[in-house]
Amino acid sequence: MSSRFRNAIVLAAVALGTAACDREDRDFRSAPPGNSPTDVVRQSPLQPGPMVMTSHVKNEYEGNAYAVSQGQRLFTWFNCAGCHANGGGGMGPALMDDQWIYGSAPEQIYATIMEGRPNGMPSWAGRINDSQAWQIVAYVRSLSGLTSPNVRSARTDHMMMNPGAQSLASPERPVQSTLPPAAQQP
């Protein structure tokens, strides 16, 4: 094998390695994704007249394990857990299931955090800065498996319902909620 060829392989390996490290990249300078979307955030494409299709805002933090884990810390620090527990809900709705009252897209969750929602959800505008809000958005979406499992942050021990629940061998899927037999229409 020529040394030039070997160097090329080493270079390619280094390039691959550094590319894979984006997952843990801590970018302190870039603007947060879709800095305060100026358009009205829609919860549904349905409306009077012709249907308007809008594209979803891409949240750069969703592919970044550091940002997601920061979102998890902020989720605790801003006491999201006070109402939403660790995703299972309480006074507020569950976040780890597949039910989304105001939409599951990143900009919809962002709007929920920043504008608040009726019957309990306060507006956090002016209290959480944009990049922190988007980190929380990334974490909230990771709770129900809407983001890649590769960047998911670990849950705390008391959340494990059974051993190995966190292992990638048995990744969680959002369970389809079904009505209990007692609640079904006869």
Added chain:
Amino acid sequence: MKAGPGGHRGEFTAWDPVSMRPVWKLKERFPVWSGALVTAGDVVFYGTMDGWFRAVDARTGRLLWRYKVGSGIISQPVTYRGPDGKQYVAVVSGVGGWSGAIVAGALDPRDSTGALGFVGAMTDLPQYTGKGGTVHVFALP
């Protein structure tokens, strides 16, 4: 939050306040979140979170009658004399409250910290009852 020793989560107990000890106990599957009602005829009415409305003998705890309602009972049964002179017993079925939040709020049972931890003790409640809100009125014979 976990069930007590032996998997106990609820018990309906009649106390003798003079001798300070229970007279009889009825073990229930879930916490007995409803109130209790005793009529002058020594009949006790109470409801369970899995949707049974029960009448038991106040002296012995023997089950006299039970009726399955559409949703768990956490309300206070009441009794009254109707305009027709008959005695009635009324109760609201419709599960909720802290212990029933897993059903009323459609919480996720995978997070045992939900509803400040009560979800962890009530993960099977959705298999026994759904949401509801019905007033049931029974006429006493």
